[in-house]
Amino acid sequence: MKIIMELQDITKQYREKIVLENTSFSIYANQVVALVGKNGSGKSTLLKIIGGLVKPDSGVVHKYIQPLKIGYVPEVTPSHILFTPEEYLTHMGNIRGMAKGQIQQRIDNLIETFNLQDARKTRIEHFSKGMKQKVAIMQAMLEETDLLILDEPLSGLDPISQSDLEGILLILKERGLSVVLTCHETKLLENIVDRVLLIKDHQVIQTSSLQGSVNKGNRFIFAIATETSLEELLPFIEIQQERHLNSGVNEIEATVNQEDTDKILLELLKRGASIKQLIPIHRVEEGFYNHF
Numbered sequence: 626m627k628i629i630m631e632l633q634d635i636t637k638q639y640r641e642k643i644v645l646e647n648t649s650f651s652i653y654a655n656q657v658v659a660l661v662g663k664n665g666s667g668k669s670t671l672l673k674i675i676g677g678l679v680k681p682d683s684g685v686v687h688k689y690i691q692p693l694k695i696g697y698v699p700e701v702t703p704s705h706i707l708f709t710p711e712e713y714l715t716h717m718g719n720i721r722g723m724a725k726g727q728i729q730q731r732i733d734n735l736i737e738t739f740n741l742q743d744a745r746k747t748r749i750e751h752f753s754k755g756m757k758q759k760v761a762i763m764q765a766m767l768e769e770t771d772l773l774i775l776d777e778p779l780s781g782l783d784p785i786s787q788s789d790l791e792g793i794l795l796i797l798k799e800r801g802l803s804v805v806l807t808c809h810e811t812k813l814l815e816n817i818v819d820r821v822l823l824i825k826d827h828q829v830i831q832t833s834s835l836q837g838s839v840n841k842g843n844r845f846i847f848a849i850a851t852e853t854s855l856e857e858l859l860p861f862i863e864i865q866q867e868r869h870l871n872s873g874v875n876e877i878e879a880t881v882n883q884e885d886t887d888k889i890l891l892e893l894l895k896r897g898a899s900i901k902q903l904i905p906i907h908r909v910e911e912g913f914y915n916h917f
């Protein structure tokens with residue numbers, strides 16, 4: 626799986642209030658990631674750090690695509706816009722310095738994808754909340770986008786608009802986009818979310834995939850630094866995912882029985898690996914739904 630962004634040892638605080646403390650995780654191409662956590666846990670702050678709108682106090686954000694084109698949609702969408710979507714998006718394209726032909730082509734594409742053909746000539750101020758949300762996302766995607774960041778995209782939408790938007794996000798994902806979003810209406814996103822990241826106690830905790838299979842054992846991420854090939858190093862466990870990070874660390878995701886983890890760690894040490902971190906991947910039921 627292709628990694629597009631790695632956040633390493635991120636810390637962020639506002640005055641004395643610590644929001645994120647020394648936390649690390651990665652974002653992969655073509656995945657929809659849901660960021661969950663209690664109110665005030667730091668979801669919006671983390672989205673802004675991913676989007677480059679807020680700088681962490683310490684830690685590094687590595688981008689693995691250059692340039693990584695990011696579209697950011699804030700939680701509050703402007704509502705009293707006197708323009709039609711076409712006029713509004715044209716202005717936005719001009720402000721960004723896009724070429725005229727490119728703007729028109731992109732607007733036509735977006736209006737079709739977001740199914741707003743019938744509202745093309747209607748002023749945005751007369752739109753429903755769901756339609757305004759669509760315009761906000763279209764605005765963020767006016768230029769080619771690799772990673773779309775959405776802060777509470779379903780918030781305040783009626784069930785029909787929510788499932789409409791969910792369908793559009795699924796289409797965007799099928800076209801290769803990566804999405805990171807926050808949401809409270811978690812059940813609604815079951816169809817599209819690949820991975821859930823939970824913010825708890827200033828840390829980002831990885832949980833297993835929503836659509837993934839039920840695990841026999843417990844899944845762990847072993848973060849190790851080693852010169853030896855991983856197959857050679859770990860012939861005795863089945864590696865589900867393997868990631869090579871800029872920091873020189875290899876992350877291995879594997880399902881192992883809890884009681885075997887000490888044995889595996891010992892074997893790794895014996896084979897000369899330096900273990901940087903062992904991260905349990907919480908099951909969906911524990912890590913996701915129970916936090917609401």
Ligand SMILES: Nc1ncnc2c1ncn2[C@@H]1O[C@H](COP(=O)(O)OP(=O)(O)OP(=O)(O)O)[C@@H](O)[C@H]1O
Nearest residue numbers: 639640642644662663664665666667668669670671
């Ligand atoms: N610009 C800021 N200045 C000071 N404190 C801030 C700022 N932005 C956020 N905070 C504080 O940081 C903490 C995390 O805020 P954040 O908005 O990231 O949380 P959240 O998980 O998105 O919350 P919610 O679910 O309520 O939207 C909160 O205590 C918030 O009050």
